Amino acid sequence: MTNTNTVELKSGTLLSDSATVKARIKEWLRDLTGIVGVSGSEQEVVRYMKEKLLPYADEVKVDNNGNIIAIKNGTAPGPKLMISSHSDEVGFCVKNILPNGFIMFDKIGGVSDQLLLGRKVWVTTKKLPGLIGIKAGHMQTAEESKRVKTPRECYIDMGASSRKEVEDMGVKIGDPIVFQSDFMEMDNKDLIATKAVDNRIHCAILIELFKQLQGVDFAGTLYGVVTVQEEVGLRGAMMVGNAIQPDYAIVLDTIPAGDTPDIDTEISLPVYLGKGPACPIADGVGGTMVFNYIHPKVREMIEEQAAKASVNLQAITLIGDGYTTDAASLGSVNTGIPVGVLSTPRRYSHSPIELVHLHDALGVLKIVTGIVIDNGNKDLSFI
Structure with a gap:
């Protein structure tokens, strides 16, 4: 199937209006990080996200455990694509x-x-x-x-x-x-420090993604998902993955930036703030069975859309370093979902001063927008 919309066209739109897009993301992030939403107590985040997604989605559902499923139907048959963030924060x-x-x-x-x-x-x-x-x-x-x-x-x-x-x-x-944490803008106004950047930044990006897709043709069905209880065992992703059974999924989450004096960056964590989104190729928690390796076709999608949108992509592996995402859960639910991860770098993880660069978040938005527009154009077979 050939989609008449091109990611180049959409990326150009984003680039020409990036200041406005970043301003919206910043305001949604300000609201979201000001909410108390510890794992198991995400109700206020869920209410906010449902309200913000309703104008842009064809349907928004909240399951009995608080997972949000926002549905946007494409204009032609095609795969079911799930793009997810998690709503909960540590506390x-x-x-x-x-x-x-x-x-x-x-x-x-x-x-x-x-x-x-x-x-x-x-x-x-x-x-x-x-x-x-x-x-x-x-x-x-x-x-x-x-x-x-x-x-x-x-x-x-x-x-x-x-x-x-x-x-x-x-x-x-x-x-x-x-x-308790204020919403602090650094001298560079694209740099924001506050609590719960993990993962409210991608909740904000999901809202903007659905807004960007107004009036845009794409094939298949988009499921914008906000999961609960990621920080305590990737629990919500398993519930939603089994319910939706998407053809493939992109998990949006933050990732530690290694560019601080207390980390040997190039040896341990070559991820830099302000140098674009990161793509964890493999990750897993040491000494456990929690592990994810990106599906090869989903990796191709991410890399191709990054190139089309002129977004620098930081590839990384983090195996045994205590880092994982909802992708580790989705990869094994039902018959297994082809899954990839796109991450916005942030410094000082799980603290009240998590530092994020809106340039990196905008890069994530451009890539996932392109993936949605080109949905159905790539064969998902493993070989």
Whole structure:
């Protein structure tokens, strides 16, 4: 099948109006990173994404676990293409409220213990203010001043003096907690630092993708998916993959940038901020069966569309480094889904200061837009 729309034409449109597109992505990212959406408590993110996708999709569904499926039908028969992001962020939850009003908490997802002491937090989706306490510096021993505390040794202060006072604020066991973080633009306004860039940047890109496709012909059916509970086991992707059974999928996620002084970049992590999207060819968590290797035809699609759109693509493998995405789950659901990954680099992962470059995010958008427009033009057979 030959599609009369070309990725060159669409990419040209994006390039000529990149400032406007980046401005929209930035505002959606500002909204999304301001929401509390820890794994298992993604309701507010789901509400936001459903509202924003509805004007541009033919149908938007939310399953019983919170996974969003936005459907856009093409103008000709063709494959079912799934493009996904995840809605959840790492954080904490209320473990117990002590009689004196202090809160004990558990971690949800991969948060470093080094980030805990002396941080401002938001408690519950209402973003009630709290503080992770730290022993007064004047009272610390030399050993205490150097030791990293575990979550079991930490507590949250909400300025209350009793359990009842905290409960009267509306706080319950299991409620989500996140680091309080502002939306900081660097001197270069394309550089944004805040919490939950992983993976709200691609939630914003999904909205923009559906907006870009208004009035554009393509074959097949596009499923724009926002999964839950990625940070705690890639759980939502398995649910949705089995439900949709797409012909192939592109997972959008962030990836650590290795271009900081504390990483041997070229040896360990040759991914740079501002040098375009990354394409993890292979990734997996060391010592586990969680592994993904990009499907060869999906890799060809990504590389071809990057070349057409003049987007620099950073190829990378990350095997045994604790990095994986929903692709590792999708690759083995049902009879196995041909899957690839496109990643926006970001520094300082799983922290309240994740740093992202909108130039890289725009590159992801251009590539996936081209893939949708050319849907059905490539044989998906393995050999």
